[in-house]
Amino acid sequence: MTATSSGTLERILLSPPDVGDREEQLVVEALRSGWIAPLGPMVDAFEEGVAARCGRTHAVALSSGTAALHLGLLELGAGPGTVVIVPTMTFAATANAVVYTGAEPVFVDCEGTTGNLDPGLLERCLGRLRAEGVTVAAVVPVDLLGRCADYTSLLAICERFEVPVLADAAESVGSWHAERPAGSFGRMAALSFNGNKIMTTSGGGMLLTDSAVQADRIRYLSSQARQPAEHYEHTEVGYNYRLSNLLAAVGLGQLERLxxxxxxxxxxxxxxxxxxxxxxxxxxxxxxxxxxxxxxxxxxxxxxxxxxxxxxxxxxxxxxxxxxxxxxxxxxxxxxxxxxxxxxxxxxxxxxxxxxxxxxxxxxxxxxxxxxxxxxxxxxxxxxx
Known part of the structure; x- marks a missing residue:
């Protein structure tokens, strides 16, 4: 047992950050480079490394997994007058991101053995919503506790109903399903690097996609939707969602040790x-x-x-x-x-x-x-x- 200087036992936490010398080395390197503000070479390298690990063409480093879900849903057309299907067995952030867009979350239950979205219930839900004329902007499966959802079944169902999938892989970096890595499923996928996750950047997230057009759009929205003008021209609402170069340095060290x-x-x-x-x-x-x-x-x-x-x-x-x-x-x-x-x-x-x-x-x-x-x-x- 480990005791403090006062003789009392230290509290054992559920999933504290695991950082060490390599992360410190990379953060010092980032500091000395002068790239302190958001964006920079550490962000670029972190995006490339995570995209490669997750089998994706493009990755956009963001301030949180919630930000990734929010921007991904906006890109898929979620908004007032639409619904987004979310597993009821999830953390609040998944549903919150839907509400941010103005869409309505519809909750579907899970499988008892895995805790992940139940494909049979999803199919019945999509059938009823279609019969009622409801516009379903997206389905957001969640990889619970690191177990990938049954994407083999879920993607086939969503394809039949012509509904895009945004995978919430916040908890599953490094996991696999059907010989494919977590984060490689769906039109897009969202990752989280919160302090308690499998790997962390303190706070942070990432949106993964195989579309250069989508990646560029997400980068634009996450940087306050600034038009290319010296006087900061804006034609639509943007968000301050980009990851800092310093935090990306932590992420690079974590990725090496994943x-x-x-x-x-x-x-x-x-x-x-x-x-x-x-x-x-x-x-x-x-x-x-x-x-x-x-x-x-x-x-x-x-x-x-x-x-x-x-x-x-x-x-x-x-x-x-x-x-x-x-x-x-x-x-x-x-x-x-x-x-x-x-x-x-x-x-x-x-x-x-x-x-x-x-x-x-x-x-x-x-x-x-x-x-x-x-x-x-x-x-x-x-x-x-």
Missing amino acids: DSMIGRRRAVRERYVECFAGLPGVRVFQRDGDEADNCWLTSVLVDEARAGWSAGELRRALAEADIESRPLWKPMHLQPLHAGARTWLSGASEGLFATGVTLPSGSALRPEEVDRVIGTVTDFVRGGR
């Missing part, structure tokens, strides 16, 4: 698999088929009737030991902000929210910290609760 960071997260997951093996009523979420996942976060699902204890009781035991844990995302259709929204539900997302516990999963976790988490869980299960 595979090793994924490897450490996978090692943490394997420790949890061993910890919970054989316990009745408990299973590691998304374990089946996780060979292609980046293991961003590891969660367990608790069947209280079989386990004899609840997900909430486990979270409280971890909190008492100063260990951060969380439920899975609270579904968007349960959020007060979206009360009354149109929904297509199966109950899967509510079940995951009620039974899930997300455990510390960061690549910066030290072995003794993982031992402390597992020790706390073991004591709780043996009756210490």
Whole structure:
């Protein structure tokens, strides 16, 4: 166990940033180059590196994953009088970006095994909306906790209905589906480099596309939509969404280390698999088929009737030991902000929210910290609760 100078144990966080000497070296290089303001050679190199990693032709570095979703939706025509289909099992940013455009989010439930958008429900939803004459601007699948959505099925469905896909790959950089990297699916894809993600730029994101026209348009909108005039001519609303050269330097270091960071997260997951093996009523979420996942976060699902204890009781035991844990995302259709929204539900997302516990999963976790988490869980299960 690691203690502070006062003798108290340090808090163990869910997914803190993992940065080191290489990132520091690149930031110092950027500082000394004089490229302090947004844009610069580090941004260019970061865009090229991420595009190559994700199998895309173009990438635009932005201030957040939410900004990437917002601009991508605008480019696809989302706005007043349209709807955008979003999984209900996601973080609020996915739905917020829809609202920014003036479009209406329509929430569709997830598969119980993966937490990702349910293709069957999506197909029924699109059929009903078409019958009602509703304009669907886009479908935004989310790669939950680093597991790519079933793009093989989802893209085929959306193609039949002639609806574009904007993939929310905020959580899945480094993952794969059908031998293709996360971020390569859909008309465009959005990445996040927030402080808790698999790789970080402190705050930041990226929009990926294979269209030079789309990439140029996104760059234009993200730089305040400035016309090429000395006096700052503007003909439409733009946004201050570009990533700084300094933060891109952090991203370059992270990109170099991405595979090793994924490897450490996978090692943490394997420790949890061993910890919970054989316990009745408990299973590691998304374990089946996780060979292609980046293991961003590891969660367990608790069947209280079989386990004899609840997900909430486990979270409280971890909190008492100063260990951060969380439920899975609270579904968007349960959020007060979206009360009354149109929904297509199966109950899967509510079940995951009620039974899930997300455990510390960061690549910066030290072995003794993982031992402390597992020790706390073991004591709780043996009756210490």
